[in-house]
Amino acid sequence: MTRKRKTIMVAAGVLVLAALLAINLGSKRGKRVDVEVADVGRRDVSKVVTASGEIQPKRRVDVSATTIGRVTKLAVAEGQRVKKGDFLLEIDAEPYETTVEQLQAAVRGAEATLQLEQAGLRKAEYDFDRARQLGEKGFMSDTELKDAQALLDMARARVQSAEEMHAQAQANLRRARHDLRQVRIVAEMSGVITTLNVEEGESAIMGTINNPGTVLLTIADLSEMEAEVRVDETEVVLVRTGQDATVRLDAQPDTTYRGVVTEVGNSALRMQVGMGQESVDFKVVVAINDSIPNIRPGLSASVDIGVAKEKKALAVPIQCLTVRDPARLAREKRRGKNDEAQASDTTSADTASSDEKPREIEGVFVVADGVAHFRPVRVGIAGQSHFVVLSGLKEGEQVVSGPFKTIADLKDGQAVKVKQDAERRKGS
Numbered sequence: 001m002t003r004k005r006k007t008i009m010v011a012a013g014v015l016v017l018a019a020l021l022a023i024n025l026g027s028k029r030g031k032r033v034d035v036e037v038a039d040v041g042r043r044d045v046s047k048v049v050t051a052s053g054e055i056q057p058k059r060r061v062d063v064s065a066t067t068i069g070r071v072t073k074l075a076v077a078e079g080q081r082v083k084k085g086d087f088l089l090e091i092d093a094e095p096y097e098t099t100v101e102q103l104q105a106a107v108r109g110a111e112a113t114l115q116l117e118q119a120g121l122r123k124a125e126y127d128f129d130r131a132r133q134l135g136e137k138g139f140m141s142d143t144e145l146k147d148a149q150a151l152l153d154m155a156r157a158r159v160q161s162a163e164e165m166h167a168q169a170q171a172n173l174r175r176a177r178h179d180l181r182q183v184r185i186v187a188e189m190s191g192v193i194t195t196l197n198v199e200e201g202e203s204a205i206m207g208t209i210n211n212p213g214t215v216l217l218t219i220a221d222l223s224e225m226e227a228e229v230r231v232d233e234t235e236v237v238l239v240r241t242g243q244d245a246t247v248r249l250d251a252q253p254d255t256t257y258r259g260v261v262t263e264v265g266n267s268a269l270r271m272q273v274g275m276g277q278e279s280v281d282f283k284v285v286v287a288i289n290d291s292i293p294n295i296r297p298g299l300s301a302s303v304d305i306g307v308a309k310e311k312k313a314l315a316v317p318i319q320c321l322t323v324r325d326p327a328r329l330a331r332e333k334r335r336g337k338n339d340e341a342q343a344s345d346t347t348s349a350d351t352a353s354s355d356e357k358p359r360e361i362e363g364v365f366v367v368a369d370g371v372a373h374f375r376p377v378r379v380g381i382a383g384q385s386h387f388v389v390l391s392g393l394k395e396g397e398q399v400v401s402g403p404f405k406t407i408a409d410l411k412d413g414q415a416v417k418v419k420q421d422a423e424r425r426k427g428s
Contacts (some may be wrong), residue, residue, distance in 0.1 A: 032417040033410065037367050038401040040393045043315050045383040047308040049238055051110060051284060053240050055301050057220035058287065061189050064183045065204035067091055071216075078196040082219065085186045089216065091204055096180040103173040110166035117155070117162040124148075124155035132321040147194050175395030184401050191219040196295050204381070220297055225288045226260065227301045230269060230281035238307040243288045250300040252292075259286040297403040307382045316377075318365060320399045323360040324374060329412055363392070365410055367418065372400055374412040 073090040076082060131148035134140035195218035198204065205214045227247050231239060245259040265283035286303050362379065365372040377392030393399070400407055401418070411414075 004195055011046050019345065032370065032415045033372075033406060034419050035365075035367070035372065035400045035406055035410070035416045036402040037143060037398040037418050038317050038320060040316055040397045040399060041315060042312045042387070042395060043386060044305050045310045045313050045315050045381060045386050045388050047238075047381040047383060049231060049235045049305045050302060050309050051231045051235075051305070052228035052300070052302045053227055053294070054297075055105070055183065055225050055227050055247075055288070055292075055299050056297050057191075057194070057222055058188065058224040058226050060191070060194070060218055060220035060297075062215045063088065063185060063188070063217050063219065065091065065185075065206050068098065068204065068206045069093075069095065070203050071198055071200055072198070074198070074200045076193050076196070076217070078193050078217075080193045081191070082185055082193065085191045088185045088187055089187070089198070091183040093180060093183045096176065096183060098308045100173065100176045100180055103169065107166070107169040107173050110162070110169040114159070114162040114166045119160045121152075121155040121213040124152040128152040135181045185216070187219055189219055189221065191221040193217050194220045194232055195224075217364045222295050222297075223291075225292060225295060225297075226262065227286040227288060227303050229284050229286065229301070229303050231305075233280040233282065234281040235307075236264065236284065239284055239305055240307075244306050247286060247288055248302050248304075249292070250302075251296075255288040257288050257292060259288045259303065261285070262287045310381060310388050311386045314393065314395060315383075315388050316393065316399055318382060318385060318387055319400050319404060320364045320401050321362060321377075321379065321387055321409070323362055324412075327359055328359070329374060365407065365412075366393070367398045367416060370415055370417070372410055372412070372414050372416045 008277070029098075033101070066097050070089040071089055071094050075087050075089060128148045128151070131140050131145050135142070135145045195215070197214065198216045204216060215316070227245075239261060241264060243261045245261060247257040247259045249255070249257075261284060263285035267282075269281045269283060271279050271281070273286065284303075295330050361376050363374050363376040366375045367373075375392055378390040380388035382388075398418075
């Protein structure tokens, strides 16, 4: 009797659990997920490449010393505007003046030596002519005539040597005078002194091939500015000269300036960003067409370069696009009423796809009659907020646009409830 009662109680419990499970499953199947939707429509979509860098003048001159010495005069200050030919600074001229005086004396000495040798040549020529005449009359032997010829040749050689020494002395004097002129530095272009790295009394260092030396000051033409930015290697292939750009300065965040791409670098700029990692960028130069008030070279800037544009293209918001595993889609389509069968189906599908994972499918969820259906789509360029749709959708259809987690968990064929968000109400 007790055993029979226990059997009845167990059977009743099983029935109750089955009923609760059925009710629970039914409520889950009937439950609608709240979603936001967007209309598939036509709009202008522009693909933009964004990069950061700094602005620099298009034309600038770094003034370096070509002579070594102490700065004795400084006639300009940073921020001062100068014209081409204006006096900037002077380096101590005394050592160079002394060198010029020494070389002037050397030139005079070489001239005196040359005159002396020329006089000796004239005497040797006279002696040779006299010896030749005497030899023709029989009063001079052949040996004496050859000796006179040798003396003439030696005199000519000494004159040539003196001429070379005189030319060398003159060349040294010209170089010394050139060095003397270099101590007085004037502006090579009109502009603004944007950098001043020297003060009176400091020493200027002359540059070499491998060492540019001390940059004393920089003159820049601030009427023409450009932005030098670094573009990632994955996006630089889209950038071309002549493309329009928008420039923003960190110092003026509420103002934009028009620009155009004038240069796309060919050499990679590599930078270490972590242990064993490096970023590969390329320099892109954007000429700024608008004038910028209170401009300063070196200000940080960001640039948006329009690399592609589609007018009146079919488009959907970027957040609508999602990806799905083909096996997952197949399971959702084959889903039956029995959860155990679904679980068995899931296990077998996962096992079958474990060896080789299929390529995921891009698509959106189209809402029709309160149900979300996954629709594969092919997209084109991506703008700031929308994808261009090349195939898979029609104008006027509604697609799920949020929330993000809902889109990630949404199932093909799932019942949904559309929320009227503020933006959508405003559009309607």
